[in-house]
Amino acid sequence: MSLSMTGYGQSVIDFQGYSVSFEVKSVNHRYCEVVFRMPREWTCFEDSFRRAVQSRIGRGRVDVFINREHSGDNADAVLNHARVKAYLQAAEELKAYGIEGSLTAKDILSLPDILVSPRGSLPMDDNGQEAWEKALLGGLNEALDGLLQMRSREGAFLAADIEHRLERIEALHREMTELAPTVPEEYRKRLRQRIEALDDGSLAVDEHIFGMEVALFAERSNVDEELTRLRSHLEQSRKLLHHEGPVGRKLDFLIQEMNREVNTIGSKANHLTLVNRVVEMKAELEKIREQAANVE
Template sequence: MIRSMTGYGRGESVAEGYRAVAELKAVNHRYAEINVRMSRDLLAFEELVKKLIADKIRRGRIEVYITLERLSGNVPAIAVNQELAVELKATADKLAQELGVESDLTIAQLLQTEGVVTIREADTDPELVERVLADAVSEGVGNLLAMRTREGEQLSTYFLNRLAKLSDLADQVTERAPQVIEDYRERLKKRLQEWIDGQIEIDESRFLTEVALFAERANIDEELVRLKSHIGQFQATLTLADPVGRKLDFLVQEMNREVNTIGSKANDLVLSRLVVEAKSLLEQIREQVQNVE
C-alpha cells in the first residue's frame, strides 16, 4: 500500500526523572531530508535521531522538534559557601559599628551575593537520555507513518478511480479507431468523385493504396497496447509496500507520451476529444503522484 509524504507524528517518553517529546512534520521532497531542532546540550544525539527516522522513511522533508525536561524528582544541587557568608556578615557588622549605624544585612541579601550560593545542574546520565529520546522519536515516527499510510489509502482510491476512467477512454479510442479509417475512405472517395465529375473512372488500386497509407500513418494499435500496459503496471504498483513514488511518476510520463502520440495521429474530432479527456486525467494523477513516498 502506498504512503503519502505529508503527515504529522508526536511521541513522548518519561523515565527516571526525564520527559522527552518528539514532534515530526513531513512534507513533499524528492529525496529524504531530515532537519532536527533541539537544544545544544542534546546535539550529541542528533545522528541517533536521524538514523531512527531514516530507517523508516525514504522520501520527504522531515522537520523534527525535540525537547527534554527534568521532572521534579531530578532537581539541581545547591551549594552554600558558608565561610564566605560569615565573612561578609562580620565585615558588614564591623563597618556598621565603625560608622555608628545599625547593621541591616539580611540573609536574603547574603544569598543574592555572588559566590555565596552555587546552583549546579544534576548529573546527566547519557545512556538514560539516549533511551528516553529514542523511545519518544520511535513513537513519533510510528504515528507519522500511520498518518502517511491513511493518506496513502486515500490517494490509492483517488488513483484507481481515475485509472478506471482512463482505461474506459482507451477502450473508446480502440473502438473508434477503425471508424476513422472508414470515414477517411468515404471522404476521399467523395472528393475524388466531385473532382473528376464522372468524366473518368476512379483508379481503384491507387485509391486503395492511398487509404492504406493513411491507415498506416493513423495506426495507434501499439500506442494503445502500451497505454493499457502502463495502466496495469500503475495499478499493480499501488499494492507494493516499498516507496514507489518515483516509479509512479515515470509511469505517468510514459502514459502521457502514448496519449500525446495518439493525439498527433488522431485526425478525428471524436478521438481528439477523448485525448483531451485522457490528458486531463493524467494531469490530475501527475499532481497527486508528487505526494507519494
C-alpha cells in the first residue's frame, strides 16, 4: 500500500521522575533525512534513534523533537547551583553591552535545567544509559506508530486519486488506439480532395506517387509503438500503487516516461482529435505528478 511522506505522531512517557514528550513530523524529501532536536546529554543515543526511524521510514524529511520536564510528583527536585551561577554570571556580563536589568527568582526558576532531581538525572554508568536508551526508544517508536498511521491514511487517499486519474488516461488511451489506424485513410481522402479541387484538367496525377505519399505519411504518423509502451507504463503504475515499500521514485520515473510517449504521439499524429486527446492526457499526467511527489 502506498504511503504519503506527510505525517505526524506524538507520545509521552514517564521515566525516573521525568515526563518525556516525543513529536515526529515528516514532509516530502528525495531521500530519508532525519533531524533531531533533543536535550544535549541524549545526543549519545542519536545513532540508535536514527536507525529506529530509518528502519520504519524509507523516504522523506523526518523531524524528531524530544523534550523533557520534571514529573509533577518529583518532590525531591533541588536547585542546580552550577546552572544558577552560570545564568547569573551571564546576566552580569550582559551589562558590558549596555543591557541593564536583574533576574528575579521567578525568572531564574523558569530557565532550563534550573531544577534537577537526583533520581531524575541521567545516570552516566552503562546500566543507567541502557535503561534510558530503552525507555526513549519505546517512546520514539510509539510516536512513529502514530506517524505511520497518518502516512498510511494519507497514502490511501493519494493512491485512490492517482488510480482515478489513471483510469481517465486509460480511457483516453483506448480512444487514441481506435483513432490511430484511421489517420492515414483520412489523410488519403483529404489529399485526394485537394488534388481534385486544384485539378483544372491540366494535371496528370501519378497514382504510384500518390500512393507513396500516403504510405510515407502513414509511416511518419504511426504511433503504435508509443501506444504499446504507454499501456505498459500504465499497468506498471497501477501495480506500484499496491506494492509494499517505497514506490515514489519508481512512480515518478514512469510518469516521466509516459509524458515522453505522449509528447511523441502529439508530435507525430497529424490529427486534430488525437492532438486534443494528447492535451487531455498531459493534463492528467501533470495532476498525477503533483500527487506522486508526496508518495514515499
